[in-house]
Amino acid sequence: MPSIDAARVMADLRHLATFGAYKTGVHRPTYSPQDVAARHWLAERMQDAGLAPVIDGIGNVIGRSPVEGPRLLVGSHSESQNHAGWLDGALGVIYGLEVARAIREAPDAAGLAVDVVSFADEEGHYGALIGSRSLCGLLEEEEIDRLTNRSDGTPLRAALESAGFAGRPREQLKPERCRGFLEAHIEQGDALESTNLKLGIVTSIVAIWQYRIHFEGEQNHAGTTRMATRKDAGHALVRLAAAIDRRFPEVAGERTVWTTGRITLDPGAPSIIPGRAEMLFQFRDADPDRLVLLERTLEQLVEAANEAGPCRCRLEVMSRSVPKVMDPRFQDALEAAAERHAPGAHTRMPSGAGHDAQILAQRVPAAMLFVPSIAGISHHWREDTKEEDIVLGCQVMATAAATILRS
């Protein structure tokens, strides 16, 4: 079995964290100078590991094993959210690199091929999972033409040009030559930590159903308009949001989550009754039947709001994804490796967040491993994982990868 080099893993992770270092985390948005520098450094590390690296036309860094025959792709993404954590996707990328090195160095692993990948923009600075979609042939040129940076509006084409990636071919996955994809990631929640477990084998990546809920009332003067005659769109919004929070626990599953991320009252002035209001609402679950039930419940609450009046309420569906089930044999391999290196300290669990693995799963068998997040903190510079947990997770990935390649 391959044996990882703990010091090498930690040194690489710490070096990667110097690109865009911010407090104890990193600020490394996709195609920023620090992200581009990190990708070039990753390509060099792949070269050093005996892989043939390429940075392609969307910024994906791929290191291919020189070993002939079926191969496993291992990796994640290396850009970060703004002012976010040092591990997140970086952990899975360095795990990929170390798994490739450990398997190459293992005396009993000759003929096993591991390719390593760092996808571009999993974090969605420009689009949704564009790096992994590009590799899987699920990203059209016209979408690239259209996308812009969500913070400053820079067109994706201009960003690729500045990064030096424009005009390069975009690498494509060859499913017939790829056994599958393994991705490790921090859990981003506290389910592992709160149950004192070290490893999570992901069963599925939950679906996200997102809505924009519009309220239309009548803008008016907050001093001269009697309460009885008001059509306060903000008030209507508050009532619906409160009704959701009363009703959803009754229809939610054990792991259902729902969130109102944004509320806007228009015009938003202290002395004006809001004439319009809007809320962004989403829920997530791994069970397709549950998702339908939750949507039906939301529709009923909106209907009830409209019957009660006096404002009009309209539900706009923004997106509905489907849950992505992880490959059962890969899950078994991860579980066996977890049991070997940390007996009894692992569990199977769904992923509440989206990951590149949900795209790869559309083309090849895919699975994911979670390591604990300290206090469940994610997308924040304070995000962290204990060193012993980082090292353990990497060894489990290497063992599972070897098992899968041998099967």
Added chain:
Amino acid sequence: MPSIDAARVMADLRHLATFGAYKTGVHRPTYSPQDVAARHWLAERMQDAGLAPVIDGIGNVIGRSPVEGPRLLVGSHSESQNHAGWLDGALGVIYGLEVARAIREAPDAAGLAVDVVSFADEEGHYGALIGSRSLCGLLEEEEIDRLTNRSDGTPLRAALESAGFAGRPREQLKPERCRGFLEAHIEQGDALESTNLKLGIVTSIVAIWQYRIHFEGEQNHAGTTRMATRKDAGHALVRLAAAIDRRFPEVAGERTVWTTGRITLDPGAPSIIPGRAEMLFQFRDADPDRLVLLERTLEQLVEAANEAGPCRCRLEVMSRSVPKVMDPRFQDALEAAAERHAPGAHTRMPSGAGHDAQILAQRVPAAMLFVPSIAGISHHWREDTKEEDIVLGCQVMATAAATILRS
């Protein structure tokens, strides 16, 4: 008794509405070129009416009667909210002009002096009622140094410079030579229209108590953070807002109004649990005891929210004004004039909105007359009042002014 010229009133109102015309309303923010042009035109109309006009260092237009002895000041403000109605303050200014003309022309009104005023910035583009406060000696130079435009940040000093008003002296009210102040205004609500009345005699201008309510929770990932461990500041806000709307009707007076004008969730992204949230909340009432009761109720709801947890909620008082009672004798004069010209079609009522009269009331007896707003619409370009109601209101003002000056 003075008799107003209905055609002249309507012609002046319609001409004033050409400055910054927008759809059927006006866009005439304070010190905008269109506002400055309107003020120069008003000064000319005052001159034509035999008054001595001056535009002072804050932009107030004041036309003084050449008649010696005690005088009454009549007027309002001529700038508008953004993209707002053609009447609002303009109505009261043109009423002032017409009352001065009608009294000057009345054979039995020799020796009665009416001064006319158009205050600057009642609408608060730069500050709170700065024109009337300036006239009443309640605006310091250092506040003028400090104020900026709420939309584009232009310093008030720069705006006065561009308008050509900088360096001019600021006119001061001489209470010993002024019997008092009369202001007419559209109601801005539908209390008159909904009860088929034509005139409202204002008893007091209600107090506004304003609050910023802060919520602090924990920002986290909307997919990976279980419902049970969340500290969702937006959720806490929605619960408090819903609690206010359940509880306030039980402690409110007949005319109490309360409004949540703005809600902000931070960071306001669809997939992030808000770590902070904020709402702007206000209530208004004319009864000081009621105001205290409402504030105590709000404090109790905030306490209950903090006891329930898991977020922290903090109440910040932004401002607390006191109700301004209108002069009883002036109210009687307005009521007698209303009964004479529209028997039974008038009522006494508080003003839910703030007006220049609340400032003048701190120096001299002051009172206000309301005319109906069609559908109660205010601060919108669709704001309007029936022509017959406009004409009636002007005549009532002229009659009441003569009565007050003779008393």
